[in-house]
Amino acid sequence: MAIALYTDQSYLLFFICLISGLLLQSFIKKRVKGHKTIQLPPSPLALPIIGHLHLLGSTLHQSFQTLAFRYGPLMLIRAGTTTSYVVSNAIVAKEVFKTHDIDFASRPEFGSSDYNIYKDTLFSTLGYGKYWIFMKKVCMMELLSAASINRFADIRRQEMVKLLELLLKRSGEGESCDVGVELMSMTNNMICRMTMSTRCSGNANESTEIREIAKGITLLSGQLSLGEVFGPLKKYDLFGAGKKVKALLIRYDQLLDRIIMEHEKKRHSQDIKKKDMMDILLEISDGDQTADVKLTRNGIKGFFLHHDPEDVKGQRFDYVPFGGGRRGCPGSGLAAAVMHVTLAAVVQCFHWKLKSGDKVDMEEGAGFSAALAHPLVCYPTVRVNTSVITT
Numbered sequence: 600m601a602i603a604l605y606t607d608q609s610y611l612l613f614f615i616c617l618i619s620g621l622l623l624q625s626f627i628k629k630r631v632k633g634h635k636t637i638q639l640p641p642s643p644l645a646l647p648i649i650g651h652l653h654l655l656g657s658t659l660h661q662s663f664q665t666l667a668f669r670y671g672p673l674m675l676i677r678a679g680t681t682t683s684y685v686v687s688n689a690i691v692a693k694e695v696f697k698t699h700d701i702d703f704a705s706r707p708e709f710g711s712s713d714y715n716i717y718k719d720t721l722f723s724t725l726g727y728g729k730y731w732i733f734m735k736k737v738c739m740m741e742l743l744s745a746a747s748i749n750r751f752a753d754i755r756r757q758e759m760v761k762l763l764e765l766l767l768k769r770s771g772e773g774e775s776c777d778v779g780v781e782l783m784s785m786t787n788n789m790i791c792r793m794t795m796s797t798r799c800s801g802n803a804n805e806s807t808e809i810r811e812i813a814k815g816i817t818l819l820s821g822q823l824s825l826g827e828v829f830g831p832l833k834k835y836d837l838f839g840a841g842k843k844v845k846a847l848l849i850r851y852d853q854l855l856d857r858i859i860m861e862h863e864k865k866r867h868s869q870d871i872k873k874k875d876m877m878d879i880l881l882e883i884s885d886g887d888q889t890a891d892v893k894l895t896r897n898g899i900k901g902f903f904l905h906h907d908p909e910d911v912k913g914q915r916f917d918y919v920p921f922g923g924g925r926r927g928c929p930g931s932g933l934a935a936a937v938m939h940v941t942l943a944a945v946v947q948c949f950h951w952k953l954k955s956g957d958k959v960d961m962e963e964g965a966g967f968s969a970a971l972a973h974p975l976v977c978y979p980t981v982r983v984n985t986s987v988i989t990t
């Protein structure tokens with residue numbers, strides 16, 4: 600009886616709080632409206648607490664497109680406590696990336712959960728400020744400049760040749776291959792070798808660990824971000840992803856400590872044949888100790904975390920795969936250097952036959968990168984003599 604009474608009272612209290620909260624919110628809104636008129640972009644009717652979450656499906660860009668047909672090229676979308684402007688035509692995109700670039704240079708707080716031990720150094724979600732400006736300069740001038748991309752040309756070539764050799768073997772054996780998996784593995788190996796002089800696939804424990812951790816974090820961070828849109832409720836780790844992400848990040852932290860130690864040993868014994876990105880960042884970190892902004896060891900680890908990696912330079916605004924303005928992708932030069940050559944090589948050297956069906960299933964999967972929903976599995980058969988490329 601006592602328990603029932605207690606439960607009834609809790610419900611009553613909850614509803615009183617909810618209704619008072621809603622009344623207070625509408626009262627404040629009216630007062631604010633009465634004093635100054637800020638004209639907000641059109642927006643669908645929002646539900647209490649969740650905002651527009653019920654209108655967003657797993658393929659976000661498709662949900663946005665449907666809503667944009669109704670609400671126009673600039674609309675306001677609220678997911679829990681996060682408010683975003685969704686832009687869907689070139690004219691408004693140009694306004695955002697050019698005229699109002701600095702007003703849009705910060706990022707939503709996704710990934711800033713307390714479970715993320717790197718939340719203060721995660722480059723792609725850092726707020727616009729001194730540290731972000733410093734890191735962007737390091738990226739553009741030191742790590743991903745044209746000169747730096749050229750310096751790693753041999754690594755890119757070696758990894759592409761490995762891919763062609765694998766396809767050649769599959770072709771000889773009449774075996775199929777998952778094209779997405781093989782391309783991802785090639786890209787990961789290139790990135791791991793350029794950043795830390797290690798491959799991500801192979802037998803070495805370190806490499807397998809990097810691959811496992813990266814895969815786990817990518818899978819869980821979507822759930823973590825979803826939990827975070829509920830603002831104060833995020834501390835309850837609604838989807839249970841927070842603790843799992845933290846455990847993976849602690850493994851990543853220990854692994855990076857080992858890799859940094861190995862690099863430092865080599866630096867002290869002056870046994871560096873070719874500087875990788877980690878060597879360059881360690882040099883910057885040990886540089887001017889009196890500098891206004893400093894790159895710490897934690898900063899280096901945070902920098903390397905989440906990045907998996909027409910006019911794509913963001914000058915025309917109807918196609919912006921690399922974003923634009925000051926938050927645009929610093930890796931676009933490197934991506935272009937890899938994508939075009941790889942695509943040309945696999946198309947030129949092999950015929951491709953689908954393993955099932957006679958048409959590629961173009962259904963899009965969930966997530967931000969619009970990957971295919973179903974794996975693209977094909978039989979490669981040699982078309983030209985690949986020794987032209989592999990020698």
Ligand code: HEM
Nearest residue numbers: 722723906908920921922925926927928929930931933934
């Ligand atoms: C096809 C490949 C790629 C695509 C389509 C792509 C796309 C993008 C986009 C759209 C953004 C902007 C996100 C935003 O506005 O917040 C971005 C940011 C970023 N990208 Fe890429 N990217 C690619 C490859 C790479 C590579 C190879 C690297 C590095 C090795 C890289 C590093 C970064 C970084 C560090 C940021 C954050 C920039 C900042 O916050 O200022 N990307 N990328």
